[in-house]
Amino acid sequence: MTSADQVPFDDRGLAYGDGVFETVLLRDGVPLLWPYHRARLLRGCRVLGLEPPDDAALAATWQAPASGLEVLKIILTRGSGGRGYALPESPAPRLLSRRTPFAPAASRWQGVDVCLCTLRLARQPALAGIKHLNRLENVLARQEWQRADIAEGLLADSDGNLVEATAMNVFWLADGVFRTPPLDACGVAGTLRAALLEQGVVGEAPLSVETLLDSELIEQLFVGNSVQGVWPVNTLTTPDGEPLRRFSPTSASPLQAAAHRLLGYVPLSGPSLSGEKR
Amino acid sequence: MTSADQVPFDDRGLAYGDGVFETVLLRDGVPLLWPYHRARLLRGCRVLGLEPPDDAALAATWQAPASGLEVLKIILTRGSGGRGYALPESPAPRLLSRRTPFAPAASRWQGVDVCLCTLRLARQPALAGIKHLNRLENVLARQEWQRADIAEGLLADSDGNLVEATAMNVFWLADGVFRTPPLDACGVAGTLRAALLEQGVVGEAPLSVETLLDSELIEQLFVGNSVQGVWPVNTLTTPDGEPLRRFSPTSASPLQAAAHRLLGYVPLSGPSLSGEKR
Numbered sequence: 276m277t278s279a280d281q282v283p284f285d286d287r288g289l290a291y292g293d294g295v296f297e298t299v300l301l302r303d304g305v306p307l308l309w310p311y312h313r314a315r316l317l318r319g320c321r322v323l324g325l326e327p328p329d330d331a332a333l334a335a336t337w338q339a340p341a342s343g344l345e346v347l348k349i350i351l352t353r354g355s356g357g358r359g360y361a362l363p364e365s366p367a368p369r370l371l372s373r374r375t376p377f378a379p380a381a382s383r384w385q386g387v388d389v390c391l392c393t394l395r396l397a398r399q400p401a402l403a404g405i406k407h408l409n410r411l412e413n414v415l416a417r418q419e420w421q422r423a424d425i426a427e428g429l430l431a432d433s434d435g436n437l438v439e440a441t442a443m444n445v446f447w448l449a450d451g452v453f454r455t456p457p458l459d460a461c462g463v464a465g466t467l468r469a470a471l472l473e474q475g476v477v478g479e480a481p482l483s484v485e486t487l488l489d490s491e492l493i494e495q496l497f498v499g500n501s502v503q504g505v506w507p508v509n510t511l512t513t514p515d516g517e518p519l520r521r522f523s524p525t526s527a528s529p530l531q532a533a534a535h536r537l538l539g540y541v542p543l544s545g546p547s548l549s550g551e552k553r
Numbered sequence: 554m555t556s557a558d559q560v561p562f563d564d565r566g567l568a569y570g571d572g573v574f575e576t577v578l579l580r581d582g583v584p585l586l587w588p589y590h591r592a593r594l595l596r597g598c599r600v601l602g603l604e605p606p607d608d609a610a611l612a613a614t615w616q617a618p619a620s621g622l623e624v625l626k627i628i629l630t631r632g633s634g635g636r637g638y639a640l641p642e643s644p645a646p647r648l649l650s651r652r653t654p655f656a657p658a659a660s661r662w663q664g665v666d667v668c669l670c671t672l673r674l675a676r677q678p679a680l681a682g683i684k685h686l687n688r689l690e691n692v693l694a695r696q697e698w699q700r701a702d703i704a705e706g707l708l709a710d711s712d713g714n715l716v717e718a719t720a721m722n723v724f725w726l727a728d729g730v731f732r733t734p735p736l737d738a739c740g741v742a743g744t745l746r747a748a749l750l751e752q753g754v755v756g757e758a759p760l761s762v763e764t765l766l767d768s769e770l771i772e773q774l775f776v777g778n779s780v781q782g783v784w785p786v787n788t789l790t791t792p793d794g795e796p797l798r799r800f801s802p803t804s805a806s807p808l809q810a811a812a813h814r815l816l817g818y819v820p821l822s823g824p825s826l827s828g829e830k831r
Contacts, residue, residue, distance in 0.1 A: 281561045284651050289560055289628065291688035292570030323689070324696055350567065359720050360688065360695035373562050397675035397739075398711060401693055409687035410569035410638065411601070415679055417638035418602055433676060442637050461675075 288352025292408035295319035297349045300502050304341040311466035319405035336372035346377040386509040387426035392416040396432045396461040404464040413441045419514040427498045437482045440498045444468040448495040453477040453530045467501040476533045495525045505531040566630025570686035573597035575627045578780045582619040589744035597683035614650035624655040664787040665704035670694040674710045676738040691719045697792040705776045715760045718776045722746040726773040731755040745779040754811045773803045783809040
């Protein structure tokens, strides 16, 4: 295991996206949801057949003292070497990290508009759920909209199932229960999503795009991740901003409250905060 | 456009596989099949919305004099920046290259065994054909076999269609005609394959794994690329080396002769060369 802040030409993370990453919220130097980030990183190593870093090496990425909010990004690549796609005989994975001061887009906690991307995610069960470095689908999807009033883009798979947003997981309320799609064919299993599942706040259920667009049973929609928290969705649009569907107002949702407790964000107390930037 | 021999932490090629690459055979400093490599690189740029390098920058990667065979690897990334998956406002793509002395595995021109990988390629038309940096499927597939007597691994897609080998395209002879699978849902459209298609030596046709394994109509099988040339397949095996099917002996195939003329490799003249290492 070597640490670096750049990689050489023959690094397999650069050459093939052969590695995984994590994006972790730090508050006063302490990582939030760390057990979930660690578990996903190790799961990624298992899936890719990559030697996992030890806990001391991981902790060294965040143990310098700090105050306030930061985002820690960790990249783990398989390191250099190998003949083409074949693995190196003695792999020396490369661990890179960077900390950046951070402020969440708190106004979005009141509600956002999101679009439905036209790109469909390919179904690849062998890579589903892990946060690997092959993210061209996300990059392509993010190019579908330029409007600043669209906060995220929803992604469905090639079978028409809702999967995630480009950098967030997706949740909805139906029949009084919060749901999120299973991620056994594609998508990144977010750490906030994992914690909310473990707490029983949400459960997994499939949802087709057709049902999302048409069914009155889907009362509320949310996108969220472990850095930004949870954004309720007001309007689902096309990438050009044409409305497809509106959802019920959702400030002070129990889903958002549970998520923001996990992240240490002050819970919103209701509509009186509407429009306030915090 | 900047040139470099390493990339920083925030390079999008490293972070997301946001870029493309080429692997070019150089003979005495002259690139073989260069118009096809250039065309694929530019097509990759169009697909990804990436500013293409100009011809002078590309030519600078190979114009230093040399003798003998080399492999030139070119990597083009979108460069640094952007907020998450969103593109940087002023992208500065990064062009990297490396030349390495090379000798083809000439004994494999006489025939090889290849295995059928169990991993199925995901179908993603938005990325099909281009040589992008998201190659984890190839890395996973290459881990399926360790035996030195297996030269390559064939890959089918999730619908059961034969697509390619991990680092080569695939060809077969049926009814006196050479065929190769269409690559509109996944796979890398190799430059040797493109040249053979343009010359009319091969044509596109779908082939299911089922037919490949069972049909006597499939007389001969080949794998090939623009660096190694064409390898006839003797036996198709499982990743553990269990035979699945044998093919007819194929030394001095017109397919191989046409391919090796394109690459400047001396054509084989028949069975008398069998076993010779060259």
